[in-house]
Amino acid sequence: MKRVLVCVLLLIGVLGLSTQTVGITSIVEHPALDAVRDGIIDVLEENGFKDGESIVIDFQNAQGSVSTAVTIAKQFVSLNPAVMVGIATPSAQALVNASKTIPIVFSAVTDPVSASLVPSFGKNPGNVVGISDMTPVKTQLQLLKLTLPQVETIGIIYNSGEANSVTIREFAKEACDALGMRLVDITGSTTVEMVTSLNAQIKDVDAIYIGTDNTAASSIQSISKVALREKIAIVAADIDIARSGGLIGFGFNYYQIGRATGELVVQILKGASPSELETKILGQNSLILFVNTDIAEEIGIEIPQSVLDLANIVVTNGVETER
Template identity: 90%
Template sequence: TPVKTQLQLLTLTLPDVETVGIIYNSGEANSVTIREFAKEACDALGLKLIDITGSTTVEMVASLNAQIKDVDAIYIGTDNTAASSIESISKVALRENIAIVAADIDIARSGGLIGFGFNYYQIGRATGQLVVEILKGALPSELETKILGQDSLILFVNTDIAEEIGVEIPQSVLDLANLIVTDGVETER
């Protein structure tokens, strides 16, 4: 997950942000790793990072409610608990006019202002090509390692959320977006 780029998009879109709340389950190893990357990125960008943790939806939302006044924006990585809690998280964020930036497009679709993450369809196609080679008799150790290109990442922007929380999305961000939601309709570009 390109955590630094996600947080750069946050600062480009919300230049007055000083404090970012990261919502995650500290019991998920992947989420702890993303939190470490987020801390490094926030330090480099001059942002303060606040941990908002919980191991269940109830705990996570309670933690968010307790700390929502301390953050200017919310960042959600690829966290399973946050993903299953996103509707409740987004209600709290919208109530306080706080933007959510997500590392997963499906999380962003459920209440995020911006999502920047992997195109799992494209990754699945590339994986399928490797499987075909194996089924044709190639040994996995003989297959070339591939680095996915820019088409493996998607930028999602929800202009409806922007309007609801009083944020103007810079044209430079809109120009880069692959998916834009306007008036409840998601358009692919």
């Protein structure tokens, strides 16, 4: 009996040693970032890395708090995981600041270079690699202008504390200047602050633009209530944001971003170094155009047929149709 018990304990010990931990952290809960997480986990499973079997996945959400993201990063480092994954800029920055040796994969980071995650796109020395969701800001604003040619002033809603959103704001300013429109900053670090700013400035704008801002994404239901009340159109860089009250959404499929991220994680689990892998932006074929004709009717806008013809997803009478 003793020999059996010893064998069982030895087997447990061996299995424990062979089980790798993957730490995944996200700055906040909202559909786009949740889709990234799901895409990562699905790719891991498809490649034989199933949670609770060959690996242990430790997922932690910072609930919008940068200080919590830092605490999570420190906790992950103490576990000495095989790889750490940071979803969105603040969580990725927290991981990179916490370790210079443990492999780190970032995902859904707009500008990883300005965020000091990597020196450049492509291959880099060090322990960090990932997938950017740098969104085509000028194209989004061109779509807005095509749909609403009378628009002269655009309000951009963002959290100035999010590095990714500051970058998007700079691109939006350049695009507005080129398109002959004026950009108005509507900022806030919380839902309450954003909605307060929006209420104070909505009379000064003809339309609203929301980039890949995590605070705005989490606040979109409150934002859209104000916009619909004032019959102001929202154009978003994320179709999941647009689904909660936007007229147009043009952006990446975040589940596909998650899958691309998962492929990097798999390669690292199989022995690759982050320095051997490439940091990149997902291809343009992953962009999706979402149009809500119900919102258009509610705020008194007729969407040009040329825009509808390009749409991948159209909402009519509450029904979402894929094309």
